[in-house]
Amino acid sequence: MTLSADQRMHLAEFAKVMIPGGADMPSAEDLMLWRDPIDEVLAIDPSRLEPMVRFLDLPGNIATLADVEALAQTDRAGFEALGIVLANAYFMHPQTRAAIGYPGQEARDSSGGLTPDDEALLKPVIARGPIYRSP
Amino acid sequence: MTGTSLTAHSDVVIVGAGPSGAVAAGELIAAGISVTVLEQGDWVPADAFDGATPHWELTQLRKWHPNPNVRGRAEDYPIDTSHSDVNPLMFAGVGGAALIYGAHWMRFMPSDFRVKTLDGIADDWPFTYEDLEPFYAYVEEAMAVSGRDGNTAYPDGAPCPLPPLPIGKVGRKAAAGMNKLGWHWWPGSNAIPSRPYRSLQPCVLRSTCGTGCSDEAKATPDRTHWPQAIHQGVNLVTGARVCEIETDSPGRASGVVWIDGKGERHRHKADVVILCANGIGTPRLLLMSGLANRSGLVGRRLMMHPFAAVMGTFDDDLESWVGPAGQILTSMQFYETDKSRGFVRGAKWNCMPAGGPQSFRAGYGDGPLTDAWGTTLHERVRRKFGRSFEWGIVGEDLPDEVNRIALSDTQTDSSGLPAAEVHYTVSDNTRAMLDFHTARAVEAMEAAGAIETSVTSLIRDCGWHLMGTAVMGNDPETSVTNTEGRCHDVENLYIFDGSLFPTSSGMNPTATIMAVAAKCVLALIENRATVGTAA
Numbered sequence: 001m002t003l004s005a006d007q008r009m010h011l012a013e014f015a016k017v018m019i020p021g022g023a024d025m026p027s028a029e030d031l032m033l034w035r036d037p038i039d040e041v042l043a044i045d046p047s048r049l050e051p052m053v054r055f056l057d058l059p060g061n062i063a064t065l066a067d068v069e070a071l072a073q074t075d076r077a078g079f080e081a082l083g084i085v086l087a088n089a090y091f092m093h094p095q096t097r098a099a100i101g102y103p104g105q106e107a108r109d110s111s112g113g114l115t116p117d118d119e120a121l122l123k124p125v126i127a128r129g130p131i132y133r134s135p
Numbered sequence: 136m137t138g139t140s141l142t143a144h145s146d147v148v149i150v151g152a153g154p155s156g157a158v159a160a161g162e163l164i165a166a167g168i169s170v171t172v173l174e175q176g177d178w179v180p181a182d183a184f185d186g187a188t189p190h191w192e193l194t195q196l197r198k199w200h201p202n203p204n205v206r207g208r209a210e211d212y213p214i215d216t217s218h219s220d221v222n223p224l225m226f227a228g229v230g231g232a233a234l235i236y237g238a239h240w241m242r243f244m245p246s247d248f249r250v251k252t253l254d255g256i257a258d259d260w261p262f263t264y265e266d267l268e269p270f271y272a273y274v275e276e277a278m279a280v281s282g283r284d285g286n287t288a289y290p291d292g293a294p295c296p297l298p299p300l301p302i303g304k305v306g307r308k309a310a311a312g313m314n315k316l317g318w319h320w321w322p323g324s325n326a327i328p329s330r331p332y333r334s335l336q337p338c339v340l341r342s343t344c345g346t347g348c349s350d351e352a353k354a355t356p357d358r359t360h361w362p363q364a365i366h367q368g369v370n371l372v373t374g375a376r377v378c379e380i381e382t383d384s385p386g387r388a389s390g391v392v393w394i395d396g397k398g399e400r401h402r403h404k405a406d407v408v409i410l411c412a413n414g415i416g417t418p419r420l421l422l423m424s425g426l427a428n429r430s431g432l433v434g435r436r437l438m439m440h441p442f443a444a445v446m447g448t449f450d451d452d453l454e455s456w457v458g459p460a461g462q463i464l465t466s467m468q469f470y471e472t473d474k475s476r477g478f479v480r481g482a483k484w485n486c487m488p489a490g491g492p493q494s495f496r497a498g499y500g501d502g503p504l505t506d507a508w509g510t511t512l513h514e515r516v517r518r519k520f521g522r523s524f525e526w527g528i529v530g531e532d533l534p535d536e537v538n539r540i541a542l543s544d545t546q547t548d549s550s551g552l553p554a555a556e557v558h559y560t561v562s563d564n565t566r567a568m569l570d571f572h573t574a575r576a577v578e579a580m581e582a583a584g585a586i587e588t589s590v591t592s593l594i595r596d597c598g599w600h601l602m603g604t605a606v607m608g609n610d611p612e613t614s615v616t617n618t619e620g621r622c623h624d625v626e627n628l629y630i631f632d633g634s635l636f637p638t639s640s641g642m643n644p645t646a647t648i649m650a651v652a653a654k655c656v657l658a659l660i661e662n663r664a665t666v667g668t669a670a
């Protein structure tokens with residue numbers, strides 16, 4: 001199953017309304033989210049395609065979030081699939097990550113342990129003494 | 136699947152290759168006892184996990200989801216949760232649910248073993264914290280536990296074999312808030328090495344422990360136990376779903392029957408059968424076999440630790456996607472009973488990083504479905520991402536016989552065996568406890584300088600900890616096994632997992648599951664000559 005041209009056009013309408021851009025973050029349109037980014041998500045999790053397509057096939061024009069809400073109420077599972085696909089396409093995109101300063105779940109050195117400042121924070125806890133209840 | 140003949144024999148057969156099965160197999164083989172382990176799941180190599188990929192947040196919603204019903208893999212069995220307030224969570228594989236556990240490493244507190252004596256409710260354990268202490272220390276050595284010694288919540292400070300992981304900006308922020316209030320906190324203890332340790336790499340703080348560690352760091356039995364056990368001679372068979380414990384004379388098990396991925400049945404004979412299939416898998420197998428249930432308690436007294444959380448958002452950049460996750464801090468400030476609060480027992484808190492940007496996409500509550508979209512999406516992510524962390528609250532769940540596992544009449548697993556059906560209601564005591572604790576956690580967030588807090592009063596997908604469904608005790612009329620995990624009704628059938636627990640504590644249970652498994656298996660080895668076997 002793949003997206004037809006009509007379904008992809010409809011998806012673009014949803015994407016533009018749901019991810020308009022703002023707060024120094026790109027819009028769905030800036031990223032052309034309904035093209036490669038969506039395909040990338042669906043390749044990783046194809047199980048989202050069927051419910052999303054079902055949702056995209058619902059009749060209706062999408063110009064505002066209220067339009068999306070009305071359709072979402074008729075097929076919550078379909079809307080959820082659409083949301084997962086759009087959100088992941090958006091937040092996996094390098095431009096979005098750069099905009100919010102997210103390097104991904106990166107690797108860092110863990111060997112530093114507690115700093116002297118951390119140990120200082122712990123002092124009052126130690127000073128208060130044991131808190132367990134003896135049985 | 137490593138092969139086994141159609142009818143095979145070993146001294147002992149163990150069902151389940153998670154932490155409890157790993158402890159049991161390791162000790163038995165070291166004592167010269169032949170062991171076969173049957174595990175319905177498979178090996179999962181580190182590079183199968185997605186933590187280091189950009190699509191980590193996507194696959195945790197399906198492929199690496201902790202709920203077997205959502206994952207829907209052939210090796211999982213479905214669980215009918217339509218009669219339950221909480222979804223049980225687990226993973227089928229070599230390493231069991233530890234493959235996706237948070238590695239929060241907590242010993243139970245001394246009072247946890249004396250609930251009846253101290254608070255007049257539930258039951259005391261048949262042994263004490265002091266009795267279990269050497270077994271804790273023993274399994275902590277194997278599980279590369281990192282933490283800071285001297286925790287004032289424990290009589291002996293709960294020493295750890297490895298130094299603590301960093302607490303980072305999140306930990307310092309949370310700790311400062313707790314200090315303002317004069318409340319207990321302590322750097323988190325985790326089964327995650329802060330240094331290269333035996334076969335484990337040092338943690339790289341990737342913070343994806345709950346969906347598997349792609350860096351070979353988190354201590355899971357497929358790294359800490361199974362390679363050595365197999366090297367010593369344990370026969371670990373994967374893709375092997377046990378469907379029945381067989382008996383061939385009254386009161387004696389003769390072995391098990393298991394089904395492979397192609398649906399073929401195999402018989403494995405053994406002198407001793409040990410169940411390590413967790414608080415749901417173990418009673419499911421006992422119920423399917425119609426065994427060990429004179430007390431009527433098989434499957435009953437299920438405890439799952441209802442969980443609540445408070446998220447705080449701050450002005451500062453806390454890099455709050457950085458791990459470990461893992462727990463950064465813990466608090467036992469409100470762990471012990473104070474009846475003036477309107478409930479008994481208490482809860483442990485763990486401070487956790489908030490994760491990637493999608494943690495903030497959705498709103499809270501029952502607002503419009505589109506609440507998470509439009510300009511709100513951008514504003515919310517900008518305001519919260521990297522600037523938020525969570526106090527998670529693990530509430531002690533008290534045993535109640537109405538909370539139980541049954542066999543489903545309507546659903547089956549991929550081998551055609553009945554699915555588990557869970558009947559579970561969150562008690563009034565637990566609800567009052569979580570309300571009290573979330574209110575305190577909001578105060579802790581505000582003291583730390585939070586500009587915004589949000590409370591999730593009960594998370595449905597929180598059945599991480601499965602306990603109590605084959606309780607141990609001295610009386611065969613009120614318990615399923617004796618105090619060493621040996622079934623009262625079937626003298627060579629043993630249970631070594633969390634099913635044994637008389638009460639649940641408010642702690643993550645794996646430390647205690649492994650310590651109890653070590654205690655029980657060493658007793659079995661010591662008493663081996665007196666263990667009756669099938670004729």
Ligand SMILES: Cc1cc2nc3c(=O)[nH]c(=O)nc-3n(C[C@H](O)[C@H](O)[C@H](O)COP(=O)(O)OP(=O)(O)OC[C@H]3O[C@@H](n4cnc5c(N)ncnc54)[C@H](O)[C@@H]3O)c2cc1C
Pocket residue numbers: 150151152153154155156157173174175176201224225226227228229230231232233235236237238239240241345375376377378411412413414416417420598599600601631632633643644645646648
């Ligand atoms: C998402 C998540 C996070 C968690 N985080 C923490 C944490 O931070 N700290 C903590 O202490 N605990 C945590 N836990 C709980 C922890 O994982 C368990 O306590 C621990 O794994 C229990 O060990 P076990 O060996 O008794 O059971 P499991 O690990 O559940 O292993 C049982 C094994 O038995 C197998 N099995 C079951 N039935 C059959 C059958 N019929 N035939 C063959 N094989 C069978 C299963 O496939 C499984 O591999 C978490 C759990 C989850 C799911």
Ligand code: SF4
Pocket residue numbers: 186327337338339340341342343344345347348349350351352353458459460461
């Ligand atoms: S925080 Fe450490 S243990 Fe956890 S997944 Fe990352 S590297 Fe592995």
